[in-house]
Amino acid sequence: xxxxxxxxxxxxxxxxxxxxxxxxxxxxxxxxxxxxxxxxxxxxxxxxxxxxxxxxxxxxxxxxxxxxxxxxxxxxxxxxxxxxxxxxxxxxxxxxxx
Numbered sequence: 769x770x771x772x773x774x775x776x777x778x779x780x781x782x783x784x785x786x787x788x789x790x791x792x793x794x795x796x797x798x799x800x801x802x803x804x805x806x807x808x809x810x811x812x813x814x815x816x817x818x819x820x821x822x823x824x825x826x827x828x829x830x831x832x833x834x835x836x837x838x839x840x841x842x843x844x845x846x847x848x849x850x851x852x853x854x855x856x857x858x859x860x861x862x863x864x865x866x
Contacts, residue, residue, distance in 0.1 A: 769856065771863035774809040774821075776802055781818045782809070785846045801825075805836075812847070812860045820847040820860050 774781075776799045780791070788794045801807040806827045812820030823844040828834035834841040842864075847857050 769859060770813045771810055771860055772813070774802075774811045778811070778818075779809070781811075782821060784818060785821055785848055786844075809844075810860070810864045812856060814851075819851045820856055821845070822860050822864050824864065 779795050779798050779802075782788075782794075783791055798807070798809065802809065807823055807825045810822045810824070811818045812822075821844060822842060825834045825841040825843065827836050828841060831839075833839070842861075845857065845861070847860070
């Protein structure tokens with residue numbers, strides 16, 4: 769298992785973890801936020817297969833949630849249903865926090 773930041777080109781792979789209402793909109797929105805340094809999306813990979821994600825937001829209009837260089841907001845913390853109950857969520861979170 770490996771944890772790493774997703775590249776913008778890999779954003780469509782997230783559809784195996786969550787059923788988005790509008791995939792194209794999700795891709796555009798997340799691409800913009802990654803390119804502007806607002807978020808990072810960390811993926812948990814088993815070989816080349818994504819089985820989990822965790823997002824960190826660094827900039828928010830509400831400073832209680834995220835403020836650049838002070839506080840990050842963690843959200844969209846998902847492990848594929850087939851891989852739940854194996855401690856992989858802890859593994860993902862610990863690697864992102866490190």
